[in-house]
Every structure is written in C-alpha cells, then in structure tokens.
Amino acid sequence: MPDKSPEQLFKERVRRCLDVAALRVPDRVPVFGPYQLYPYTFAGVKFKDAMNDYALAREVCHKFQDYFQPDLDFGPILAYPAPAMELLKINWFKWPGRGLDDHIMYQYIDSENMTAEEYDEFIYDPSHFIMYKWLPRSFPPLKGLTNWPAIRRFMWFGWTGGFADLAATEVQEALRNAAAAGEELSRWFDSIAQYADEMKAKGTPQLYAAFDWAPFDIIGDTLRGTRQILMDMRRRPDKLLEALEVATKIFIEYGSTAAGAELPYCWIWMHKATRNFMSDEQFKTFYWPFLRKGMLALIDKGIIPVIYCEADVESRLEHFADVPNGKVIYHVSTTDMIKAKSVLGGIAAIAGNVPNVLLLSGTPDDVRAYCKKLIDTAGKDGGFIMDAAVMLDEAKPENLKAMIDFTKEYGVYR
Amino acid sequence: MKEKLVTAIADMQEEEALRLARAMLNEGEDPQVILDAGSEAMALIGTRYDAKEYFLPELMIAGEMMKELGDLVKPKLGAKATQMKSLGTVIIGTVAGDIHDIGKDVVAFMLDVNNFEVHNLGVDVSAVTFVDKIRELKPDIVGMSGFLTMAFDQMKRTVEAIKEAGMRDQVKIMIGGSIMDESAAEYVGADAYGADGSAAVKLAKSWIGGK
Numbered sequence: 001m002p003d004k005s006p007e008q009l010f011k012e013r014v015r016r017c018l019d020v021a022a023l024r025v026p027d028r029v030p031v032f033g034p035y036q037l038y039p040y041t042f043a044g045v046k047f048k049d050a051m052n053d054y055a056l057a058r059e060v061c062h063k064f065q066d067y068f069q070p071d072l073d074f075g076p077i078l079a080y081p082a083p084a085m086e087l088l089k090i091n092w093f094k095w096p097g098r099g100l101d102d103h104i105m106y107q108y109i110d111s112e113n114m115t116a117e118e119y120d121e122f123i124y125d126p127s128h129f130i131m132y133k134w135l136p137r138s139f140p141p142l143k144g145l146t147n148w149p150a151i152r153r154f155m156w157f158g159w160t161g162g163f164a165d166l167a168a169t170e171v172q173e174a175l176r177n178a179a180a181a182g183e184e185l186s187r188w189f190d191s192i193a194q195y196a197d198e199m200k201a202k203g204t205p206q207l208y209a210a211f212d213w214a215p216f217d218i219i220g221d222t223l224r225g226t227r228q229i230l231m232d233m234r235r236r237p238d239k240l241l242e243a244l245e246v247a248t249k250i251f252i253e254y255g256s257t258a259a260g261a262e263l264p265y266c267w268i269w270m271h272k273a274t275r276n277f278m279s280d281e282q283f284k285t286f287y288w289p290f291l292r293k294g295m296l297a298l299i300d301k302g303i304i305p306v307i308y309c310e311a312d313v314e315s316r317l318e319h320f321a322d323v324p325n326g327k328v329i330y331h332v333s334t335t336d337m338i339k340a341k342s343v344l345g346g347i348a349a350i351a352g353n354v355p356n357v358l359l360l361s362g363t364p365d366d367v368r369a370y371c372k373k374l375i376d377t378a379g380k381d382g383g384f385i386m387d388a389a390v391m392l393d394e395a396k397p398e399n400l401k402a403m404i405d406f407t408k409e410y411g412v413y414r
Numbered sequence: 415m416k417e418k419l420v421t422a423i424a425d426m427q428e429e430e431a432l433r434l435a436r437a438m439l440n441e442g443e444d445p446q447v448i449l450d451a452g453s454e455a456m457a458l459i460g461t462r463y464d465a466k467e468y469f470l471p472e473l474m475i476a477g478e479m480m481k482e483l484g485d486l487v488k489p490k491l492g493a494k495a496t497q498m499k500s501l502g503t504v505i506i507g508t509v510a511g512d513i514h515d516i517g518k519d520v521v522a523f524m525l526d527v528n529n530f531e532v533h534n535l536g537v538d539v540s541a542v543t544f545v546d547k548i549r550e551l552k553p554d555i556v557g558m559s560g561f562l563t564m565a566f567d568q569m570k571r572t573v574e575a576i577k578e579a580g581m582r583d584q585v586k587i588m589i590g591g592s593i594m595d596e597s598a599a600e601y602v603g604a605d606a607y608g609a610d611g612s613a614a615v616k617l618a619k620s621w622i623g624g625k
Contacts, residue, residue, distance in 0.1 A: 037564070094513060104511045105562055226516055230471040231478075234426055274592065276520070276610050279469050311592040334593060356563045357598040390593050393563040 009203030013071045014263045020349050021304045023326040025382035029375055029411030031404050032385055033073045037105050037393035039064035046103045048096035051082040054191035068404050072207040075195045081188035087181040088139040092222055105393055113137045114223040119239040123246055141177035144170030209261030212254040213269040215247035215290035220272050233282050244290045251294040259301040266303050274311035288319045299327045309333045317343040334389045337378040351385035354403055359395035364402035371406050416451050423455035423479055435483055445487035452483050456527040464612045473523055500531040502622040505547050506557035507535030509568040518559035524611030541575035548581050555618055560591040569602035586621045
C-alpha cells in the first residue's frame with residue numbers, strides 16, 4: 001500500500017480494529033503483532049541487551065514492524081527495564097542476567113507475599129498494605145518502608161506523628177532508593193512513548209492503551225501466589241471474596257487509563273482461569289463475576305477490553321458470552337476456534353490462534369492453509385483477528401510473514 | 415474410623431482429617447493404617463480429578479494433607495513402613511530456561527498416587543541433567559514440561575541429548591504444557607503429548623502395560 005500516507009494507514013488500522021471489536025464487518029481481517037521475545041530473536045539481538053539498552057529495544061521493534069507490518073504493535077514495552085529492576089532487586093522475577101540466560105523470556109517466581117492472616121489488612125487499606133509490607137518484601141532496597149506510617153492516620157493532628165515517622169534513617173534511605181528507580185523508569189517510559197510516536201508517524205497504532213489483569217490474578221499473582229490462592233477458594237472463601245471486591249476496584253483503576261485513547265484497547269491478562277486450574281463452579285464464583293464487573297465498568301468508559309486467555313478456555317466460553325454485544329475481544333489462545341465462534345459469534349470478537357509450533361516448524365504453505373481455514377470459519381462475517389495462539393518467542397520469519405501477508409490478501413471482506 | 419479418615423481426606427475436610435488421624439494414633443492404631451487411609455483417599459481424589467470434579471486446588475490441598483499426615487505418623491512408624499510395589503519409574507522436570515512448575519507438579523502428583531515411583535527434578539532442568547538422571551535412575555518414562563514457546567526447542571535439544579547418550583530406546587518420553595500438542599511432540603521427538611495429569615497417567619499405564 002505504498003500509495004497511502006502514514007496518516008491514512010493509521011486511521012485505516014484504527015477503524016479496522018474498532019470495527020472488528022464492534023462486530024461491524026471490517027475491510028479485512030486485522031492481524032496483530034503477536035510477540036514478546038520474537039522481534040529480538042528476529043533481529044539477532046540478545047534480550048538481555050534490549051532490556052538494558054532502551055534505544056536498542058526501539059530499534060529492534062522498528063525493524064520487526066518495518067518487515068512484517070502487522071496492523072498493531074506492542075513495541076518495546078515488553079522488554080522490561082533491567083537497570084530499574086536491578087536497582088529495586090525485585091524478588092519475584094527472573095530475567096536474562098539475573099537467574100536466566102541472555103536470550104530468554106523473563107519469568108515470575110511464584111511466591112507468597114501476603115499471608116492468609118493479612119487478608120484483613122489488605123481489605124481494610126490496600127495502599128498501606130502495599131506500602132509497608134508488599135513493597136519491602138518485593139524490593140529489598142525498600143526494606144525501610146516497613147516503618148512507613150499509615151497515611152490514613154494523618155488527619156486532624158495525626159500528621160504530627162505521621163511526619164515524625166519519616167525522620168527514621170531507614171525510611172529516608174528507602175525513599176531515596178525508590179526515587180532513583182523512579183528516575184530510571186521514567187527514562188524507560190520516555191523511550192516507550194517515543195516509540196509510540198515514531199510508530200504513529202509510520203502509520204501503526206499501539207496494541208494497548210492500558211494493561212490490566214483479572215481481579216483474581218491481582219490477588220493471586222504477586223500477593224497470595226498461585227498455590228495459595230487456589231487453595232484459598234476452599235480454605236477461606238469468604239476472605240477471598242472480600243479481597244476480590246477490593247481487587248475489582250483496583251482493576252477498574254488500572255484499565256481506566258485507556259479511556260479516551262484513539263484505539264482504547266485495554267489488554268487484560270488472564271492467568272489462572274484455564275480449564276485445569278479450577279472447576280466451573282469455582283470459576284463462576286471467584287473468577288468470572290469480578291472480571292465481568294470490572295469489564296463492564298471499563299466498557300462504560302468507552303474502553304474495549306481485550307482478554308488474553310493464554311490457554312485453552314473452551315470450558316469457559318459460555319460464561320464469556322455473558323457480556324454486552326460488540327464490546328469485548330477474547331484472545332482465545334489454543335481454544336478450538338470453530339467452537340469459540342459458535343458460542344461467541346455475534347457477541348464478541350475472537351483473536352487467535354495460529355499454533356506456535358506451526359510457526360516454528362511448519363512451512364509457509366502449512367501456515368497459509370491454517371490461516372485460510374481460520375478466515376473461512378472464525379472470520380466469517382467479521383469478528384475475528386488473526387494472531388498466533390500465544391505471544392511469539394520463536395518462529396521461522398517466512399512463516400510469520402506468510403501469516404500476516406496471507407491475512408492481508410485473503411482476509412479482505414468483499 | 416479408617417473409613418471416616420478416608421472420607422475426610424477425600425472430601426477436603428483438612429481439620430477433621432488431622433483430628434481423626436491424631437485420635438487414631440492416640441488410641442494406639444497402627445500408623446500404617448493411617449498411611450493406607452491416605453493412599454486410599456488419594457486414589458479417590460485421583461478418580462475425582464479424572465472425572466473433572468476436582469481440579470488444582472483439591473490436588474494441592476491433598477498434597478498438603480498427605481504431608482501433614484506423613485509428619486504425624488513418621489515418628490511412630492519405625493521400620494515398619496511397607497512400600498507398595500511400583501508400576502514403573504518416572505523422572506519429570508521442566509526443561510532448561512523455564513521455571514514454571516504448577517502443571518508439572520500436578521502430573522507428578524497424579525503419577526505418584528497411581529503407584530508410579532516419581533522423581534521430580536524440578537524446574538530449569540538441563541539436557542545434561544535429564545541424561546544423568548536417566549543413567550542414574552533408569553526410569554521407564556521421562557516427562558518434560560514447558561510453558562514458554564522456547565520450550566519447544568529446548569525439549570528437542572533434550573531428546574537429542576538422550577539420543578546421543580544412546581538411551582533413547584530405554585525410555586518413553588511424554589511432554590506437556592499449555593501450548594504443547596501432538597504436533598509439538600512430533601517436533602521435539604517425544605513419544606506422546608498429554609494434556610493433563612489424567613492423560614499422563616493413562617499414557618504411562620499404557621506404556622508400562624506394553625512392556
């Protein structure tokens with residue numbers, strides 16, 4: 001499309017991605033830039049280097065985008081800033097250079113950073129709990145925050161004692177360490193914003209206007225830990241339900257930053273809802289109602305929730321269907337797309353699901369055949385976005401190129 | 415009392431199960447009876463998992479209950495413990511570079527309660543470690559787990575290392591992980607893919623039966 005200006009391209013892509021979500025038939029099937037580590041693999045740049053050199057990360061993502069040209073792009077935001085993480089010495093994370101080889105995706109260490117006895121504290125005042133317990137546990141240089149005063153007690157003449165607590169040497173040291181990390185993170189975010197501007201100038205919108213994750217996972221990921229929260233559903237269901245009410249409000253806060261964006265996609269990670277993790281009864285008690293409530297609040301603000309499922313969710317599709325029509329996108333990973341279309345067709349757009357192993361080990365013809373099947377079935381009458389099943393680390397470039405180019409060619413709605 | 419204990423464990427009544435076990439020991443019950451009750455309950459739990467009545471939360475709680483019961487009876491057990499005959503030996507681990515362990519641990523648990531001798535090698539297990547452990551433990555089955563898409567190639571390298579060590583014919587290899595499937599098994603050179611703990615047990619039994 002050399003005849004189109006970047007401005008036209010940008011508008012066209014935004015329109016296409018709004019149409020698909022609203023279940024209006026777009027001009028063609030949109031295709032996502034489905035990656036996490038892949039651009040770095042493609043460019044022959046070690047992920048460790050990209051996490052340490054923000055300009056290099058931008059350069060790599062440009063190279064990826066220029067060559068493959070998907071409709072939307074994540075950019076370097078998934079290359080987390082190693083210098084800031086080094087300053088904070090984050091405990092529940094491993095990344096290249098800290099516990100992992102130089103070219104491998106960073107990973108969470110599942111851990112319990114809120115005990116069962118601390119549910120009440122979190123429910124009462126999540127900010128204070130995060131400040132004086134979760135931060136010091138997560139980031140050793142912030143250990144001094146264990147003496148941080150509860151800000152809620154600063155009212156009336158509480159401020160006297162409150163400010164006096166800030167005189168403690170260890171509190172001041174923690175604040176200095178936090179500020180240094182903040183400065184580093186600010187440089188990183190500048191780089192992310194610069195990339196988004198550069199991409200816009202080339203005609204490509206960013207895939208996310210905000211990131212969010214399900215209320216259950218807010219409690220489960222870095223507070224209780226996966227094992228503990230799964231067992232909490234049986235051991236202390238009432239406390240968990242109460243905490244989930246609080247987490248839902250936090251969920252809405254996170255996602256609301258997408259309001260007013262040109263493409264108000266809020267990318268929502270779904271971590272622990274897969275078929276093996278919990279029963280349908282547990283899902284509809286602890287997971288879904290809170291996520292749904294949060295999504296409805298975002299939809300009210302004109303935001304489009306994009307639920308990234310990360311695993312087979314066939315058994316959850318009936319629940320997913322309980323949302324207003326044309327307001328949500330479900331990225332359904334390895335789920336059977338024909339089944340997903342049959343349940344969600346006319347209700348929500350679906351994205352996926354070219355198998356990652358096919359992109360790695362197949363041929364371009366195999367990939368095209370798979371994409372054709374997807375477009376003919378899942379893509380019938382719109383409501384479908386082409387993407388890999390899960391975010392890509394490795395693939396043959398010719399296979400990814402085949403996926404994207406074929407979609408642009410064959411995925412046109414006439 | 416033993417029946418009650420089996421029911422309490424299988425029905426996830428943690429406190430009741432521990433209370434019963436303590437009461438039985440106080441009344442002079444043979445500690446082996448408590449362990450047998452645990453095994454019976456685990457078999458029931460496995461069946462409920464197969465039937466999709468139980469999921470991860472229940473398997474995790476079951477694992478914790480077994481550990482607590484074990485701690486309770488161990489001091490009184492002496493050398494009396496009887497070992498159930500093992501159906502076969504399995505080594506299992508998450509491949510190098512990947513530190514995800516929840517799915518792998520479920521498979522290990524299910525194989526264990528189905529009377530396999532399971533050696534859980536943990537996460538980030540290198541090809542060399544797999545090879546060394548096969549040499550040392552002479553397992554019938556090797557289970558490889560991976561969540562990252564990079565695991566495809568790491569599994570492939572691990573299978574190749576086993577081949578190079580001349581031991582590929584001695585073991586059956588199964589793989590699992592949320593993005594794995596039959597074509598991934600073929601790509602990495604494994605014998606089969608299993609979607610969950612139940613599938614792994616089925617595969618393992620079919621292989622051992624065929625020996």
